[in-house]
Amino acid sequence: MTNLKEYKLSDLMEIKYGKDHKHLADGSYPLFGSGGIMRYVEKSIYEEESILIPRKGTLSNLFYVNEPFWSVDTMFWSKIKQDLVLPKYLYYTLKTYNLAELNVGSAVPSLTTEVLNKVLISIPDKNTQTSITEILTSLDDKIELNNKINHELETLAQTLFKQWFIDFEFPNENGEPYKSSGGEMADSELGVIPKGWxxxxxxxxxxxxxxxxxxxxxxxxxxxxxxxxxxxxxxxxxxxxxxxxxxxxxxxxxxxxxxxxxxxxxxxxxxxxxxxxxxxxxxxxxxxxxxxxxxxxxxxxxxxxxxxxxxxxxxxxxxxxxxxxxxxxxIPNKIVMGLFEEISNSIFEKIINNSKEKNQLTYLRDLLLKKLITGDLEINEINN
CATH class of the missing domain: 3.90.220.20 (DNA methylase specificity domains)
Structure with missing residues (x-):
């Protein structure tokens, strides 16, 4: 990659400490901890694009945020100097660094602003930053879409199981909900279940x-x-x-x-x-x-x-x-079990196929991330 310019991280972003959130009531702003969103609160700590870095714990678990947010006191958040670098490009760049190697803690892995500010970052021109960011973001968007679809499929599968085998509202021979349509029930060691099961x-x-x-x-x-x-x-x-x-x-x-x-x-x-x-x-x-x-x-x-x-x-x-x-x-009867197997297998196959695709996209994203940021792969090579 040509036209790279080297900066200290302190030249590109001002690192700030998160704050205690116990006094905050519930609200609409996401509250970030080292594991992601913990809850939603009434106030925001910052309202522009930012990169969040764990101060303690899993040091490589970074977050890019492009909406108003609050950050806990075990996280750093940042004000990014957007005249020099695109916030999301900087986020992708930092993802290629092993921040765990900067650990200064003993019992608990920890980072300090002093250590982070000295990290050297090589940044290309804005056009290159934009092109790389668009490529990686498009892959992230596809991964997120797959996650959303699978979440909906999982919810559907669990709802179907509950409806059929906990509420016993599977379709009877007339296509009506079994239990609420007067289906016969019998006692068992697991409670009342449909007669014949x-x-x-x-x-x-x-x-x-x-x-x-x-x-x-x-x-x-x-x-x-x-x-x-x-x-x-x-x-x-x-x-x-x-x-x-x-x-x-x-x-x-x-x-x-x-x-x-x-x-x-x-x-x-x-x-x-x-x-x-x-x-x-x-x-x-x-x-x-x-x-x-x-x-x-x-x-x-x-x-x-x-x-x-x-x-x-x-x-x-x-x-x-x-x-x-x-x-x-x-142990349901064979007719009910056979129908559920047919429906659930269709859902299951979609979940597995989406998951495989997500894993392939994640692998591709991580491979391109490293190669594009380090300059081992040029934008025109991807276009070709």
Missing amino acids: GVGSIYEISDVIYGAPFKSKLFNQEGKGFPLIRIRDMKTFQPQNWTEEVLPKGTKIVAGDLIVGMDAEFRPIFWLGQPAWLNQRLCYFNPKKGFSKLFVREIIRPQLAFFENSSVGTTVIHLGKADIDTFKSI
């Missing part, structure tokens, strides 16, 4: 397969062998370790498989990453014929939450096979 163990609706004990000393980060899913990979869907070890009882997980971590948090998630081995302390719920993945997930979700919330007095909570053995499920 049953109650069974988790194993009547799903196989439960446990991860294998791959040896950590054989892990590598060079991509040798096959990737390995560990609990920490469930949020990013990006395995950090590979192994050349092959175990007889090893299970390969692919996109769309329903897995659960068995330490700390017991959350059922659909894996969205590349095919990978399932490591120990994770389990895979493989629905039996006639039962959809969404049905199984919604059945186990509250039961997992029960064990997570009832485990007290230990630093890290654990889920065991004995706990899963206690899981129960309603």
